[in-house]
Amino acid sequence: MRIVPVPCMQDNYAYLVIDEATKNAAAVDPSEHAPVLAAAAEEGVQLRELWLTHHHFDHVGGIEGIAEAVPDLVIRGSAHDHREKRIPKQTTAHEDGDVFTFEGHEVRVIDNPGHTLGAISFFAEGNLCSGDTLFIGGCGRVFEGTMQMMKDSLGKLRDLPRDASVWCGHEYTVKNLEYAAGVEPENSEVAAALAAAKSKRAKGEMTVPGTIGAERSTNPFFRYDVPTIAAGPDDVARFTALREGKDRF
Ligand code: ZN
Ligand code: FE
DSSP: OOEEEEEEETOOOOOOHHHHHHTTTEESSSSSSSHHHHHHHTTTEEEEEEESHHHHHHHHHTHHHHHSSSOOHHHHHHHHHHHHTTTOOOOOEEEEEEEETTTEEEEEEEEOOOSSSSSSEEEEEEEEEEEETTEETOOOOSSSSSSHOOOOOHHHHSSSSSTTTEESSSSHHHHHHHHHHHOTTTTTHHHHHHHHHHHHHHTTTTOOOOEEHHHHHGGGGGGGGGGTSSSOOSHHHHHHHHHHHHHHH
């Protein structure tokens, strides 16, 4: 399995998940149809499935256009979004812990509500497609869920294997790590990650993928149980202080 990031819109990433044996592919969070179809053509792959992490327009906006070009797509999203009918043309509704196979590759669905309700990540052979729940150096805003939900969701993701790759929904890494550096000025790994991200962006390179292990050392939203990271008597209070601080940053 090979993952190919497809930059879309301002700062979104869609991804092609490619089975090299069959040259069949799934597209994750197609914000727009044109760049995703172009990337599939460039890679010489046939799109079979679309995997949606949540219903926001900058993640599902390309569904209709891809469905026009490609018949019989399997379109996967959460059961919640299916009930709410807010992912266009969704064919398949997933609950937390569902495992499906794509071209023989096992894919696990992780429910991670907070940014939205019915937000899911896809975990396949050491690759995490995390949408707007986990970003490199940060996390999504809490729009529909509660702070407790978002903390629990990130807690679940940080327990994945340290060497798992993180393919997130947006290129927000530099801004996220600038905030992280303010939160933990003594954390030399944050400073090094920020310098590395800035140098990549200066060269026009992407900062994806990250790794779960690096996020555990640098992402404040994985570090809510470090007692000194923010003011508050417990994990939820510290997480809330961190998230509200980022909202104002
Ligand atoms: Zn979103
Ligand atoms: Fe988004």
